[in-house]
Amino acid sequence: MAKMAPRTLSGFMELLPAPQQQMERIMKALRETYSLYGFTPLDTPAIEASEVLLAKAGGETEKQIYRFQKGDSDLSLRFDLTVPLAKYVALHYNELSFPFRRYQIGKVYRGERAQRGRFREFYQADIDIIGDGKLAILNEAEIPAIIYQTFSTLGLKRFQIRVNNRKILNGFYAMLGLTEKSGDIMRTVDKLEKIGADKVKTILTEDFAVSAADADEILKFIAIKGSNEEVLTALEGYLGRSEMFDEGLSELKAVTQHLSAFGVPAENFAVDLTIARGLDYYTGTVYETTLLDHPEIGSVCSGGRYDNLAEYYTDKQLPGVGISIGLTRLFYVLGEQKMLNPDLPTAPADVLILPMTDDLAPAISLATELRKAGIRAQLHCEEKKFKAKMSYADKLAIPYVIFLGEDEINAGVVACKDMKSGEQTKLPMSDTINRIQTGLAELEKGAVILE
Amino acid sequence: MAKMAPRTLSGFMELLPAPQQQMERIMKALRETYSLYGFTPLDTPAIEASEVLLAKAGGETEKQIYRFQKGDSDLSLRFDLTVPLAKYVALHYNELSFPFRRYQIGKVYRGERAQRGRFREFYQADIDIIGDGKLAILNEAEIPAIIYQTFSTLGLKRFQIRVNNRKILNGFYAMLGLTEKSGDIMRTVDKLEKIGADKVKTILTEDFAVSAADADEILKFIAIKGSNEEVLTALEGYLGRSEMFDEGLSELKAVTQHLSAFGVPAENFAVDLTIARGLDYYTGTVYETTLLDHPEIGSVCSGGRYDNLAEYYTDKQLPGVGISIGLTRLFYVLGEQKMLNPDLPTAPADVLILPMTDDLAPAISLATELRKAGIRAQLHCEEKKFKAKMSYADKLAIPYVIFLGEDEINAGVVACKDMKSGEQTKLPMSDTINRIQTGLAELEKGAVILE
Numbered sequence: 001m002a003k004m005a006p007r008t009l010s011g012f013m014e015l016l017p018a019p020q021q022q023m024e025r026i027m028k029a030l031r032e033t034y035s036l037y038g039f040t041p042l043d044t045p046a047i048e049a050s051e052v053l054l055a056k057a058g059g060e061t062e063k064q065i066y067r068f069q070k071g072d073s074d075l076s077l078r079f080d081l082t083v084p085l086a087k088y089v090a091l092h093y094n095e096l097s098f099p100f101r102r103y104q105i106g107k108v109y110r111g112e113r114a115q116r117g118r119f120r121e122f123y124q125a126d127i128d129i130i131g132d133g134k135l136a137i138l139n140e141a142e143i144p145a146i147i148y149q150t151f152s153t154l155g156l157k158r159f160q161i162r163v164n165n166r167k168i169l170n171g172f173y174a175m176l177g178l179t180e181k182s183g184d185i186m187r188t189v190d191k192l193e194k195i196g197a198d199k200v201k202t203i204l205t206e207d208f209a210v211s212a213a214d215a216d217e218i219l220k221f222i223a224i225k226g227s228n229e230e231v232l233t234a235l236e237g238y239l240g241r242s243e244m245f246d247e248g249l250s251e252l253k254a255v256t257q258h259l260s261a262f263g264v265p266a267e268n269f270a271v272d273l274t275i276a277r278g279l280d281y282y283t284g285t286v287y288e289t290t291l292l293d294h295p296e297i298g299s300v301c302s303g304g305r306y307d308n309l310a311e312y313y314t315d316k317q318l319p320g321v322g323i324s325i326g327l328t329r330l331f332y333v334l335g336e337q338k339m340l341n342p343d344l345p346t347a348p349a350d351v352l353i354l355p356m357t358d359d360l361a362p363a364i365s366l367a368t369e370l371r372k373a374g375i376r377a378q379l380h381c382e383e384k385k386f387k388a389k390m391s392y393a394d395k396l397a398i399p400y401v402i403f404l405g406e407d408e409i410n411a412g413v414v415a416c417k418d419m420k421s422g423e424q425t426k427l428p429m430s431d432t433i434n435r436i437q438t439g440l441a442e443l444e445k446g447a448v449i450l451e
Numbered sequence: 452m453a454k455m456a457p458r459t460l461s462g463f464m465e466l467l468p469a470p471q472q473q474m475e476r477i478m479k480a481l482r483e484t485y486s487l488y489g490f491t492p493l494d495t496p497a498i499e500a501s502e503v504l505l506a507k508a509g510g511e512t513e514k515q516i517y518r519f520q521k522g523d524s525d526l527s528l529r530f531d532l533t534v535p536l537a538k539y540v541a542l543h544y545n546e547l548s549f550p551f552r553r554y555q556i557g558k559v560y561r562g563e564r565a566q567r568g569r570f571r572e573f574y575q576a577d578i579d580i581i582g583d584g585k586l587a588i589l590n591e592a593e594i595p596a597i598i599y600q601t602f603s604t605l606g607l608k609r610f611q612i613r614v615n616n617r618k619i620l621n622g623f624y625a626m627l628g629l630t631e632k633s634g635d636i637m638r639t640v641d642k643l644e645k646i647g648a649d650k651v652k653t654i655l656t657e658d659f660a661v662s663a664a665d666a667d668e669i670l671k672f673i674a675i676k677g678s679n680e681e682v683l684t685a686l687e688g689y690l691g692r693s694e695m696f697d698e699g700l701s702e703l704k705a706v707t708q709h710l711s712a713f714g715v716p717a718e719n720f721a722v723d724l725t726i727a728r729g730l731d732y733y734t735g736t737v738y739e740t741t742l743l744d745h746p747e748i749g750s751v752c753s754g755g756r757y758d759n760l761a762e763y764y765t766d767k768q769l770p771g772v773g774i775s776i777g778l779t780r781l782f783y784v785l786g787e788q789k790m791l792n793p794d795l796p797t798a799p800a801d802v803l804i805l806p807m808t809d810d811l812a813p814a815i816s817l818a819t820e821l822r823k824a825g826i827r828a829q830l831h832c833e834e835k836k837f838k839a840k841m842s843y844a845d846k847l848a849i850p851y852v853i854f855l856g857e858d859e860i861n862a863g864v865v866a867c868k869d870m871k872s873g874e875q876t877k878l879p880m881s882d883t884i885n886r887i888q889t890g891l892a893e894l895e896k897g898a899v900i901l902e
Contacts (some may be wrong), residue, residue, distance in 0.1 A: 038829030378489030
């Protein structure tokens with residue numbers, strides 16, 4: 001029979017078993033951390049009606065969408081988890097209680113040009129808090145606090161959550177009489193790190209007809225740097241000239257203060273006036289998160305406050321704040337940078353049982369006992385040589401191998417080999433279980449991410 | 452602004468938060484149980500190249516597939532998890548160790564005609580064991596033992612795993628000289644429960660030119676019923692007439708015996724000669740699982756032994772055995788039958804904290820303490836009346852509400868209300884945490900499924 005060469009599409013992550021175990025560990029940590037903060041899991045469809053999904057989209061996003069016909073239906077794969085959330089909240093408004101806190105970890109699809117480290121199918125891990133009409137400022141501090149907690153739980157240390165407030169930016173541009181151009185200006189300023197101050201000035205003056213004096217003012221403004229305290233103090237110098245600016249500064253102060261109360265260390269967050277986020281959608285606090293040793297990666301976790309989640313679907317005013325981790329890309333980068341802890345178990349099982357008798361019943365009972373004790377056990381009953389079975393355990397990094405022969409069965413013990421130390425014991429079942437559990441707890445001690 | 456009416460596509464399950472929590476609980480139980488048996492999680496892409504995915508497909512399946520162009524690529528959404536597994540194993544053959552045991556819980560897509568309880572996007576939860584060249588019979592007993600354990604863990608009691616062996620059927624048809632027609636006969640006999648013996652006979656004689664005498668023999672054969680012991684004994688009467696039959700019976704006996712060793716109670720599995728599974732793909736043991744009180748639902752978990760997982764992609768002989776739970780449909784049925792335990796917590800949080808002071812720092816510290824203790828806590832700092840906040844906790848069924856005012860802060864206590872009993876305590880933090888933890892453990896006690 002002619003064979004079809006098996007292949008996986010480019011831009012689609014498909015992990016081998018060991019790295020997949022690492023990915024699962026990260027996802028579990030995300031689910032658990034998000035849950036601790038009172039977020040409820042959602043799971044919306046990956047396919048939506050195109051007219052619903054694209055009610056708002058346009059430009060670059062629309063081009064990347066996987067859109068197709070099935071029968072009479074015009075369908076699209078979701079390209080983020082925010083639009084499906086907006087649809088969900090608008091659709092189920094009467095059945096939800098607000099503030100509505102949800103997390104969703106799911107695959108999204110963007111047909112980007114394939115390149116190393118860019119994915120067409122990738123996980124986003126989102127949290128959002130949606131209010132009905134209003135939403136307290138505290139939430140804008142809690143969201144980055146959760147990200148701090150999430151990354152810390154994973155073992156990440158050298159990261160920084162950079163915080164700004166769009167009202168400060170909009171207010172500042174209003175002072176200069178540049179409100180109309182503020183969108184263009186912010187998108188330009190957003191590129192500061194990539195292209196440098198000179199090019200930003202050129203674009204501002206040439207493309208958007210900002211005066212040279214105003215461009216200098218803008219560059220001076222976004223150059224305000226220092227400790228959070230210093231930046232906030234410098235911003236106070238602009239007070240009283242724009243209501244919006246004053247409001248933004250007051251919010252930014254509140255967020256900064258609450259972040260401390262949430263226990264986020266000063267080195268892990270920074271007020272940074274260059275953060276604007278490209279999307280017009282954000283109206284208040286905005287976030288980006290960078291790995292301090294890998295600025296070239298850009299933001300691994302971004303989001304912010306928006307005033308109107310679902311304006312394309314409903315008249316209800318639904319303000320919210322949310323943030324998204326680009327999980328697949330983050331995982332890829334961690335792997336590339338050798339930051340995934342290689343000492344954590346990635347084996348499919350904790351114990352491999354090698355029955356040495358024809359009657360498999362004692363080995364099956366043993367496996368059942370181990371599983372009852374929460375130990376992942378695999379029976380290896382294939383017709384293979386002993387050496388091949390040991391090499392199987394070795395290759396898969398299964399930490400313990402148990403041999404069960406007539407002698408052990410008659411003596412009421414099991415022979416158990418610690419594959420790492422090579423130490424072999426012959427102990428009664430309960431002692432063996434204790435030994436394995438202690439060993440496994442030791443193996444599980446480290447964090448997923450090493451720095 | 453004109454609004455787009457939000458909607459979710461028909462045939463796509465989108466759960467409200469409370470049922471979603473139940474679904475998450477079930478998925479967690481599946482992941483944990485599968486892991487205990489030494490299965491490693493995989494996560495293959497939802498999109499594959501059409502030529503790869505459809506190397507084998509045809510007929511009904513192909514019509515249901517979501518297939519589309521993106522740029523120059525002909526793409527399809529996966530319609531099951533077996534074909535992607537075959538591709539994965541063939542593609543990564545050199546990097547895997549055999550036997551390869553994997554589980555995958557993922558969404559698959561079939562554009563079926565929309566009808567109540569049928570889904571176009573649905574979860575399958577699969578386990579498979581793949582051998583390299585050979586695979587021991589024990590695996591064919593372990594797979595249904597895992598399903599027994601999985602369903603039992605979920606709380607299901609009145610279910611039956613029905614087991615047969617295709618070699619027995621093929622061997623029997625060989626005895627009658629009907630080997631060529633065995634596929635057609637088995638597909639017909641498969642409908643016995645639905646259409647009855649008379650109609651089966653009519654189809655056999657009229658459509659497939661089976662003699663009336665042979666049709667009677669067939670009906671007599673598949674009518675063999677009774678305890679597992681009785682069925683096996685009756686089958687012994689056919690021994691010595693077909694090598695294939697004899698092999699199948701020997702396998703079926705081994706599977707039955709091992710199932711007992713795995714602790715599967717006799718009432719939860721039955722040797723049933725009417726089980727054939729439609730697919731030609733299966734070559735040995737086959738399984739179907741029915742809910743005893745809901746036979747109308749059909750099989751909720753099916754699978755079997757196959758000799759050649761990936762013959763469309765590789766010359767390697769890769770025999771395997773696997774089973775699949777149709778999770779979305781099962782969940783839907785459990786909901787319809789009111790079998791989901793309504794007493795298990797479905798709230799987004801265990802504790803709602805109502806700060807009664809302007810300074811939120813003490814409330815934030817309290818939330819942090821609770822979360823450190825593994826208690827899911829939500830701060831409610833919105834500008835709402837006390838009554839509205841209590842009603843929020845009530846609607847979401849959050850089990851505890853904590854009030855934190857000046858008095859409590861000064862006295863070093865927290866006021867905590869058990870929303871179910873109405874009992875309110877004022878205790879130091881550590882005692883409150885103990886009380887909540889004890890209460891939550893009590894709430895978590897039941898199984899997900901009630902019968």
